[in-house]
Amino acid sequence: GAVVSQHPSWVICKSGTSVKIECRSLDFQATTMFWYRQFPKQSLMLMATSNEGSKATYEQGVEKDKFLINHASLTLSTLTVTSAHPEDSSFYICSARGSNSYEQYFGPGTRLTVT
Protein backbone atom coordinates (compact mmCIF):
# COMPACT_ATOMS: atom_id res chain seq x y z
CA GLY A 1 0.00 0.00 0.00
CA ALA A 2 0.92 3.65 -0.25
CA VAL A 3 3.33 4.82 2.41
CA VAL A 4 3.82 8.33 3.72
CA SER A 5 6.62 9.21 6.08
CA GLN A 6 7.21 12.22 8.28
CA HIS A 7 10.42 13.52 9.74
CA PRO A 8 11.11 14.11 12.50
CA SER A 9 8.68 12.02 14.53
CA TRP A 10 9.13 14.38 17.45
CA VAL A 11 10.96 17.62 18.06
CA ILE A 12 11.52 19.94 20.98
CA CYS A 13 12.51 23.50 20.24
CA LYS A 14 12.88 26.77 22.08
CA SER A 15 10.40 29.58 21.76
CA GLY A 16 11.27 31.90 18.88
CA THR A 17 13.02 29.33 16.74
CA SER A 18 11.75 27.76 13.53
CA VAL A 19 11.09 24.10 12.91
CA LYS A 20 10.77 22.27 9.60
CA ILE A 21 8.71 19.10 9.25
CA GLU A 22 9.02 16.92 6.16
CA CYS A 23 6.33 14.78 4.59
CA ARG A 24 7.27 12.27 1.92
CA SER A 25 5.29 9.89 -0.22
CA LEU A 26 7.56 6.89 -0.56
CA ASP A 27 6.00 4.81 -3.31
CA PHE A 28 3.65 7.07 -5.21
CA GLN A 29 3.47 10.55 -6.63
CA ALA A 30 1.46 12.89 -4.43
CA THR A 31 -0.15 15.61 -6.48
CA THR A 32 -1.82 16.96 -3.36
CA MET A 33 -0.67 17.00 0.23
CA PHE A 34 -2.58 18.11 3.28
CA TRP A 35 -1.35 19.35 6.65
CA TYR A 36 -3.35 18.86 9.83
CA ARG A 37 -2.79 19.67 13.46
CA GLN A 38 -4.25 17.82 16.38
CA PHE A 39 -4.38 18.91 20.01
CA PRO A 40 -4.52 16.24 22.73
CA LYS A 41 -7.75 14.26 22.74
CA GLN A 42 -9.15 16.36 19.92
CA SER A 43 -9.85 15.82 16.27
CA LEU A 44 -7.67 16.67 13.30
CA MET A 45 -8.04 20.17 11.94
CA LEU A 46 -6.98 20.85 8.37
CA MET A 47 -4.43 23.64 8.17
CA ALA A 48 -3.67 23.80 4.47
CA THR A 49 -3.77 22.02 1.15
CA SER A 50 -0.79 22.06 -1.15
CA ASN A 51 -0.55 21.07 -4.77
CA GLU A 52 2.81 20.32 -6.31
CA GLY A 53 4.36 23.38 -7.84
CA SER A 54 1.80 25.88 -6.61
CA LYS A 55 1.11 27.90 -3.49
CA ALA A 56 -0.66 26.27 -0.61
CA THR A 57 -4.26 27.06 0.19
CA TYR A 58 -4.71 27.81 3.87
CA GLU A 59 -7.82 27.24 5.92
CA GLN A 60 -9.50 30.15 7.61
CA GLY A 61 -7.68 31.22 10.73
CA VAL A 62 -4.34 29.64 9.81
CA GLU A 63 -1.52 32.17 9.46
CA LYS A 64 0.29 31.51 6.21
CA ASP A 65 3.31 33.55 7.29
CA LYS A 66 3.68 31.47 10.40
CA PHE A 67 3.12 28.06 8.85
CA LEU A 68 5.13 28.01 5.64
CA ILE A 69 4.31 25.16 3.30
CA ASN A 70 6.39 24.13 0.32
CA HIS A 71 5.45 21.34 -2.09
CA ALA A 72 8.32 21.48 -4.52
CA SER A 73 8.16 17.92 -5.80
CA LEU A 74 5.66 15.13 -6.22
CA THR A 75 7.08 13.27 -3.25
CA LEU A 76 7.94 15.97 -0.73
CA SER A 77 6.11 18.69 1.15
CA THR A 78 7.50 20.65 4.06
CA LEU A 79 5.84 22.59 6.84
CA THR A 80 7.94 25.20 8.62
CA VAL A 81 6.65 26.61 11.87
CA THR A 82 8.29 30.00 12.12
CA SER A 83 9.00 31.81 15.39
CA ALA A 84 7.43 28.97 17.32
CA HIS A 85 5.62 29.64 20.59
CA PRO A 86 4.42 27.21 23.26
CA GLU A 87 0.87 27.42 21.90
CA ASP A 88 2.17 25.90 18.65
CA SER A 89 2.93 22.70 20.52
CA SER A 90 0.80 20.08 18.86
CA PHE A 91 0.75 16.91 16.81
CA TYR A 92 1.20 17.71 13.12
CA ILE A 93 0.04 15.14 10.59
CA CYS A 94 0.39 15.20 6.83
CA SER A 95 -1.45 13.20 4.23
CA ALA A 96 -0.87 12.67 0.56
CA ARG A 97 -3.12 11.88 -2.34
CA GLY A 98 -2.30 10.83 -5.87
CA SER A 99 -4.11 12.03 -8.93
CA ASN A 100 -7.48 10.43 -9.70
CA SER A 101 -7.81 9.13 -6.17
CA TYR A 102 -10.16 9.90 -3.31
CA GLU A 103 -8.00 8.27 -0.71
CA GLN A 104 -5.55 10.17 1.44
CA TYR A 105 -2.62 8.32 2.95
CA PHE A 106 -1.52 9.64 6.30
CA GLY A 107 1.92 10.02 7.75
CA PRO A 108 2.69 8.90 11.30
CA GLY A 109 2.70 12.45 12.64
CA THR A 110 5.23 14.77 14.24
CA ARG A 111 4.92 15.85 17.85
CA LEU A 112 6.18 19.38 18.31
CA THR A 113 6.90 20.72 21.77
CA VAL A 114 7.91 24.35 22.12
CA THR A 115 9.51 25.29 25.43
Add this chain to the structure above:
Amino acid sequence: SQQGEEDPQALSIQEGENATMNCSYKTSINNLQWYRQNSGRGLVHLILIRSNEREKHSGRLRVTLDTSKKSSSLLITASRAADTASYFCATDFTGTASKLTFGTGTRLQVTL
Protein backbone atom coordinates in the same frame (compact mmCIF):
# COMPACT_ATOMS: atom_id res chain seq x y z
CA SER B 1 -18.29 24.68 11.20
CA GLN B 2 -18.72 21.68 8.94
CA GLN B 3 -17.06 19.36 11.40
CA GLY B 4 -18.98 16.19 11.96
CA GLU B 5 -20.23 15.12 15.33
CA GLU B 6 -19.57 11.64 16.64
CA ASP B 7 -21.21 9.84 19.46
CA PRO B 8 -20.53 8.53 21.86
CA GLN B 9 -17.40 10.53 22.72
CA ALA B 10 -16.14 7.55 24.67
CA LEU B 11 -17.15 3.91 24.75
CA SER B 12 -15.95 1.15 27.04
CA ILE B 13 -16.84 -2.45 26.31
CA GLN B 14 -15.58 -5.93 27.05
CA GLU B 15 -13.76 -8.09 24.59
CA GLY B 16 -16.15 -10.02 22.41
CA GLU B 17 -18.88 -7.39 22.50
CA ASN B 18 -19.86 -5.25 19.54
CA ALA B 19 -19.05 -1.55 19.38
CA THR B 20 -21.16 0.96 17.48
CA MET B 21 -20.11 4.52 16.73
CA ASN B 22 -22.19 7.12 15.00
CA CYS B 23 -21.26 10.12 12.88
CA SER B 24 -23.46 12.97 11.73
CA TYR B 25 -22.57 15.67 9.25
CA LYS B 26 -24.15 18.78 7.82
CA THR B 27 -23.86 19.09 4.03
CA SER B 28 -23.78 16.91 0.92
CA ILE B 29 -20.83 14.56 0.60
CA ASN B 30 -18.96 12.70 -2.09
CA ASN B 31 -17.92 10.00 0.34
CA LEU B 32 -17.39 9.28 4.00
CA GLN B 33 -14.39 7.52 5.47
CA TRP B 34 -13.58 5.98 8.81
CA TYR B 35 -10.13 6.06 10.38
CA ARG B 36 -8.54 4.60 13.47
CA GLN B 37 -5.86 6.31 15.52
CA ASN B 38 -3.89 4.66 18.26
CA SER B 39 -2.76 7.03 20.98
CA GLY B 40 -0.12 9.43 19.70
CA ARG B 41 0.12 7.77 16.32
CA GLY B 42 -0.94 8.41 12.75
CA LEU B 43 -4.23 7.48 11.17
CA VAL B 44 -5.11 4.14 9.67
CA HIS B 45 -7.72 4.13 6.93
CA LEU B 46 -10.46 1.61 7.66
CA ILE B 47 -13.15 1.97 5.07
CA LEU B 48 -14.60 4.38 2.50
CA ILE B 49 -18.28 4.48 1.59
CA ARG B 50 -19.47 6.51 -1.35
CA SER B 51 -22.54 8.70 -1.25
CA ASN B 52 -24.49 6.26 -3.46
CA GLU B 53 -23.73 3.30 -1.20
CA ARG B 54 -25.75 2.35 1.85
CA GLU B 55 -23.68 -0.35 3.50
CA LYS B 56 -20.18 -1.71 3.29
CA HIS B 57 -18.31 -4.52 5.02
CA SER B 58 -14.66 -5.16 5.65
CA GLY B 59 -13.76 -8.04 7.94
CA ARG B 60 -15.28 -7.29 11.35
CA LEU B 61 -16.27 -3.79 10.27
CA ARG B 62 -19.65 -2.77 8.98
CA VAL B 63 -20.37 0.77 7.88
CA THR B 64 -23.75 2.20 6.99
CA LEU B 65 -24.56 5.52 5.39
CA ASP B 66 -27.90 7.31 5.41
CA THR B 67 -27.59 10.42 3.27
CA SER B 68 -31.17 11.47 4.01
CA LYS B 69 -30.29 11.71 7.70
CA LYS B 70 -26.71 12.79 7.02
CA SER B 71 -25.39 10.09 9.27
CA SER B 72 -23.14 7.05 9.26
CA SER B 73 -22.38 4.30 11.71
CA LEU B 74 -19.38 2.06 12.24
CA LEU B 75 -19.94 -1.33 13.82
CA ILE B 76 -17.04 -3.40 15.06
CA THR B 77 -18.13 -6.94 15.80
CA ALA B 78 -16.50 -9.30 18.28
CA SER B 79 -14.19 -6.60 19.55
CA ARG B 80 -10.66 -7.30 20.72
CA ALA B 81 -8.36 -5.47 23.11
CA ALA B 82 -6.31 -4.45 20.07
CA ASP B 83 -9.30 -2.46 18.80
CA THR B 84 -8.72 0.04 21.60
CA ALA B 85 -8.17 3.35 19.80
CA SER B 86 -9.88 6.55 18.73
CA TYR B 87 -12.14 6.30 15.70
CA PHE B 88 -12.87 9.23 13.42
CA CYS B 89 -15.25 9.70 10.56
CA ALA B 90 -14.12 12.02 7.80
CA THR B 91 -16.32 13.51 5.16
CA ASP B 92 -15.38 14.61 1.69
CA PHE B 93 -17.86 17.39 1.09
CA THR B 94 -19.17 18.12 -2.38
CA GLY B 95 -17.32 20.98 -3.97
CA THR B 96 -14.38 21.06 -1.58
CA ALA B 97 -11.78 19.51 -3.87
CA SER B 98 -11.69 16.32 -1.83
CA LYS B 99 -10.65 17.95 1.43
CA LEU B 100 -11.51 15.81 4.42
CA THR B 101 -13.34 17.18 7.43
CA PHE B 102 -12.90 15.03 10.50
CA GLY B 103 -15.49 14.32 13.13
CA THR B 104 -14.91 14.80 16.81
CA GLY B 105 -13.97 11.15 17.34
CA THR B 106 -14.98 8.28 19.59
CA ARG B 107 -12.48 6.87 22.07
CA LEU B 108 -13.04 3.13 22.29
CA GLN B 109 -11.69 1.10 25.19
CA VAL B 110 -11.93 -2.68 24.95
CA THR B 111 -11.15 -4.49 28.16
CA LEU B 112 -10.35 -8.14 28.71
